[in-house]
Amino acid sequence: MAVNLLLGLQWGDEGKGKIVDVLTSNYDIIARFQGGPNAGHTLIFDGHKHVLHTIPSGIFHENAVNVVGNGVVIDPVIFKKELDNLAKFNLDFKTKLLISRKAHLILPTHRLLDAASEASKGKAKIGSTLKGIGPTYMDKTGRNGMRIGDLELTDWKERYEALAKKHIKMIDFFDVKLEYNLEELEAEFFQAVSELKNLTFIDSEEYMNNAIKNGKTVLAEGAQGSLLDVDFGTYPFVTSSTTTAAGACTGLGVAPNKIGEVFGIFKAYTTRVGSGPFPTELFDEDGETMSRVGHEFGATTGRPRRCGWLDLIALKYAVDINGVTQLMMMKGDVLSGFDTLKVCTSYNYKGQEVDHLPYNIEAHNVSPNYTEFKGWSEDLTSMTSADTLPKELIEYIAFIEDFVGVPVKIVSVGPDRKQTIMR
Ligand code: GDP
Ligand code: IMO
Ligand code: MG
Secondary structure: OOEEEEEEOOOOOOOHHHHHHHHHHHOOEEEEOOEOOOOOEEEEEOOEEEEEOOOOOOOOOOOOEEEEOOOEEEOHHHHHHHHHHHHHHOOOHHHHEEEEOOOEEOOHHHHHHHHHHHHHHHHHOOOOOOOOHHHHHHHHHOOOOOEHHHHHOOOHHHHHHHHHHHHHHHHHHOOOOOOOOHHHHHHHHHHHHHHHOOOEEEOHHHHHHHHHHOOOOEEEEOOOOHHHOOOOOOOOOOOOOOOOOHHHHHHHOOOHHHEEEEEEEEEOOEEEOOOOOOOOEOOOHHHHHHHHHOOOEOOOOOOEOEEEOEEHHHHHHHHHHHOOOEEEEEOHHHHOOOOEEEEEEEEEEOOEEEOOOOOOOOOOOEEEEEEEEEOOOOOOOOOOOHHHOOHHHHHHHHHHHHHHOOOEEEEEOOOEOOOEEEO
């Protein structure tokens, strides 16, 4: 069977967790392939709200196996907290949650390095979630990292000590004041590692390929979004992993010819947390309304998300890079009540109108040109069928489909699992 992918097409927080949860009943395996606890994926069902950071969003379904792939970076401390939060569900983690031996470990000193790096940048900071993501991927590609499989070796603590010692020297290099108590951080880390070691570690690339050969259905769950991709995002204001479709191949050990459908998720407007360019960002009442109605606060850090109109130039770019075959539009309900809606359909770039995402998209290089739409006033949140959607919303969707050349197959009209309309 083919592996289907589910990816965010904007700057993250599109609603990936919700849709993975909705789709899990169709799959045997849900596999995360990149990122780490910088992600916050929200699931709401039966009146409960859960935020998952590293654990795949299929965890609540009885029959699905959840794989944390080699491309993911794992902080044992956060992982343990996630497990603790799930304790009341009595899930059988030993069989339902499998971790790749090749996934890299986030050490406490990676988090400190992240903080030191950000502090040293001052105003130019990335706006990192400070979970140690950048330093851990740097150690991975620099060939210095520690992996989950290392925890099975007798000398893993010595390896840990050597790497942590090196990090402390690097922190000094940054010449910033950083308050920390390493002893405390390490005690917490070692305790969490001992709990992590009770879980099942696997050679995940072998597991995945056997599963595919045996006809199992797999959904690969992306984290972050295409505009945060280390190559194709708004560099350097990006994360440190490949968030696009190619990342599923390297992050799971699955070959490109095994990829089937690519589900691309986007919000009906745009949000971004952290620093970096955002051509359609709003600083007015419309932006405030999106923020308030959409509860736009980060699921991991609680920071307010910046809000703006839908950017179809950026969306088309993401659709092309990922080879998206089906779109899912989230949070249409948040736009109810706007008299006029705008979508960006070209940019003014250095004095010329362009219809692609140029190299420099900072505000002084790029300004958006908008196409306007009449809004809808109906409350969408209790709608259950595509036939009942207001005609203005259907026109909005049709314009998007036509612009990017891919059909919108799911319209999400609220945060709950049930508030999902299939088309
Ligand atoms: P993820 O990181 O892509 O999984 O997304 P997040 O969980 O960080 O952010 C999405 C937020 O929007 C969460 O608070 C969800 O509960 C919420 N959400 C998801 N879909 C919808 C929707 O269709 N309408 C509304 N109003 N909220 C939604
Ligand atoms: P999910 O999976 C939104 C952003 C951070 C920062 C930049 C780099 O929930 O969509 P990092 O911690 O990776 O060094 O931060 O990327 N960022 C996210 N923004 N959703 C996420 O994940 C994000 N993960 C990282 O805010 O701007
Ligand atoms: Mg999120």
